[in-house]
Amino acid sequence: xxxxxQPTEMTATEGAIVQINCTYxxxxxxxxxxxxxxxxxxxxxxxxxxxxxxxxKGRFSSxxxxxxxxxxxxxxxxxxxxxxxYLCAVRGGDYKLSFGAxxxxxxxx
Amino acid sequence: xxGVTQSPTHLIKTRGQQATLRCSPISGHTSVYWYQQAxxxxxxxxxxxxxxxxxxRGNFPPRFSGRQFPNYSSELNVNALELEDSALYLCASSRxxxxxxxxxxxxxxxxxxxx
Numbered sequence: 001x002x003x004x005x006q007p008t009e010m011t012a013t014e015g016a017i018v019q020i021n022c023t024y025x026x027x028x029x030x031x032x033x034x035x036x037x038x039x040x041x042x043x044x045x046x047x048x049x050x051x052x053x054x055x056x057k058g059r060f061s062s063x064x065x066x067x068x069x070x071x072x073x074x075x076x077x078x079x080x081x082x083x084x085x086y087l088c089a090v091r092g093g094d095y096k097l098s099f100g101a102x103x104x105x106x107x108x109x
Numbered sequence: 110x111x112g113v114t115q116s117p118t119h120l121i122k123t124r125g126q127q128a129t130l131r132c133s134p135i136s137g138h139t140s141v142y143w144y145q146q147a148x149x150x151x152x153x154x155x156x157x158x159x160x161x162x163x164x165x166r167g168n169f170p171p172r173f174s175g176r177q178f179p180n181y182s183s184e185l186n187v188n189a190l191e192l193e194d195s196a197l198y199l200c201a202s203s204r205x206x207x208x209x210x211x212x213x214x215x216x217x218x219x220x221x222x223x224x
Contacts, residue, residue, distance in 0.1 A: 031210055042199065042215035050210060096165045097213060101151035
């Protein structure tokens with residue numbers, strides 16, 4: 001089975017940086033995804049990592065260490081619109097995509 | 110290009126009834142996934158269909174079932190509804206079911222309320 005852990009809530013100030021950590025234990029590994037979900041809306045894809053290292057995409061970056069079962073999502077230059085839930089998801093050996101409970105990020109002015 | 114569409118948006122049922130939720134994937138996508146998102150909880154995997162066949166199933170009782178039609182649209186059926194089935198049911202689609210880097214595209218969900 002899969003076990004995916006991430007913090008429940010984080011608060012940061014507009015313009016700041018926030019790092020959301022995700023640890024996982026899975027049977028097999030076929031990639032890690034980050035999704036953003038605004039309240040009342042569908043989750044939308046942010047990033048994908050399958051090899052160790054940092055993937056940068058604009059203000060968002062995602063890091064993966066397979067040996068440690070660890071990933072983080074880095075949000076830079078925070079904007080009010082970044083207030084949302086951020087979901088860590090792992091594709092296991094059976095190709096099923098399992099999600100963590102999500103981290104609610106609140107950006108304050 | 111149309112995204113993943115789900116219907117109905119909201120559904121209200123009483124305990125013991127049956128609910129049917131529908132999903133149309135993005136054109137060209139053959140895989141459909143169903144997730145349950147209860148209030149305050151993460152997305153719980155329900156079912157995965159690819160090319161008309163059930164590929165994987167989450168830890169849910171048999172009263173949760175579904176199917177995928179030849180046009181790749183899908184139905185989720187929940188029988189003998191219980192109060193704890195109240196949740197947002199999200200459908201997602203992808204081009205290839207077993208593609209390692211294939212991302213899922215989500216619909217806006219069906220909010221099921223069981224009274």
